[in-house]
Amino acid sequence: SAVISQKPSRDICQRGTSLTIQCQVDSQVTMMFWYRQQPGQSLTLIATANQGSEATYESGFVIDKFPISRPNLTFSTLTVSNMSPEDSSIYLCSGLGLTGGNEQFFGPGTRLTVL
Amino acid sequence: KNEVEQSPQNLTAQEGEFITINCSYSVGISALHWLQQHPGGGIVSLFMLSSGKKKHGRLIATINIQEKHSSLHITASHPRDSAVYICAVRSYNTDKLIFGTGTRLQVFP
Numbered sequence: 001s002a003v004i005s006q007k008p009s010r011d012i013c014q015r016g017t018s019l020t021i022q023c024q025v026d027s028q029v030t031m032m033f034w035y036r037q038q039p040g041q042s043l044t045l046i047a048t049a050n051q052g053s054e055a056t057y058e059s060g061f062v063i064d065k066f067p068i069s070r071p072n073l074t075f076s077t078l079t080v081s082n083m084s085p086e087d088s089s090i091y092l093c094s095g096l097g098l099t100g101g102n103e104q105f106f107g108p109g110t111r112l113t114v115l
Numbered sequence: 116k117n118e119v120e121q122s123p124q125n126l127t128a129q130e131g132e133f134i135t136i137n138c139s140y141s142v143g144i145s146a147l148h149w150l151q152q153h154p155g156g157g158i159v160s161l162f163m164l165s166s167g168k169k170k171h172g173r174l175i176a177t178i179n180i181q182e183k184h185s186s187l188h189i190t191a192s193h194p195r196d197s198a199v200y201i202c203a204v205r206s207y208n209t210d211k212l213i214f215g216t217g218t219r220l221q222v223f224p
Contacts, residue, residue, distance in 0.1 A: 009155075037156070041216070042201065042214040042215060042216045042217060043201075043203075043212075043214045045211060045212070090156040092156075092158060103160070103163055104148065104160065104163075104205075104212065105160060106150070106157070106158035106159070106160065107157070107158075108155065108156065108157035109155070109156035109157050109158070111155075111156050
C-alpha cells in the first residue's frame with residue numbers, strides 16, 4: 001500500500017491570499033487526485049494531477065483558481081488562489097496504486113479556514 | 116437522486132453492539148470502497164470489494180452486485196470506532212470514484 005502525506009495539515013488564511021498544499025507519496029502511483037470536502041459534505045473531485053502536463057479539471061473547477069503541479073510520480077501540489085471564506089474546506093490528496101486492482105489511497109487532508 | 120446512497124446518516128451505539136451500515140448505488144461499477152474518516156479529516160481505506168465478502172478484524176464488508184448493494188458490519192463495537200464511514204464506488208464508465216455522503220457513527224462506553 002502507499003502512504004500519502006500532506007503539508008500543511010491545517011492553516012488559517014486571510015481572504016485574498018493563496019495557499020499551496022503539498023502531497024508526497026512514498027511509492028509511485030499511476031494517478032494522483034485532489035479532492036475537496038466542504039463542511040458537512042462528501043468529497044468532490046477537483047482535478048486529476050498529470051505528471052509533466054496540465055491537470056485535468058472537473059466541471060466547476062478551473063486552473064486559475066486551483067493550479068496544480070505534478071513534477072514526478074510521487075509529488076504534487078495544489079494551490080488555492082485568491083481565497084474567500086467559501087474555500088474553507090478539507091483538501092485531500094489521493095493516489096491510485098501501481099500494483100493494480102484500483103486500490104486508491106488518501107492523504108490525511110489539509111483543513112483550510114479562510115477568514 | 117444521488118448515485119450512491121448510504122443509510123443511516125447518523126448512528127449511535129453502545130459499546131459492544133453489532134453495527135450495520137448500508138450502501139446502495141445506481142451506476143455500473145468496477146469496485147466499491149469503504150472508507151473511514153476521523154474528526155481530523157484524514158481518510159483510511161478499509162475495504163475494496165468487487166464481489167463477495169471481506170473481513171478484517173472486527174470489520175466485515177459484503178457486496179451484492181446484482182442488487183447493487185453493500186453493507187459494512189462492525190462486530191463488538193468500541194468507542195474508537197466512532198468516525199464517519201463513507202461508501203465510494205468506482206464508476207465503470209468514468210473510472211472515477213463517486214462518494215456517498217457518509218454515515219456518522221458514535222459508540223458510547
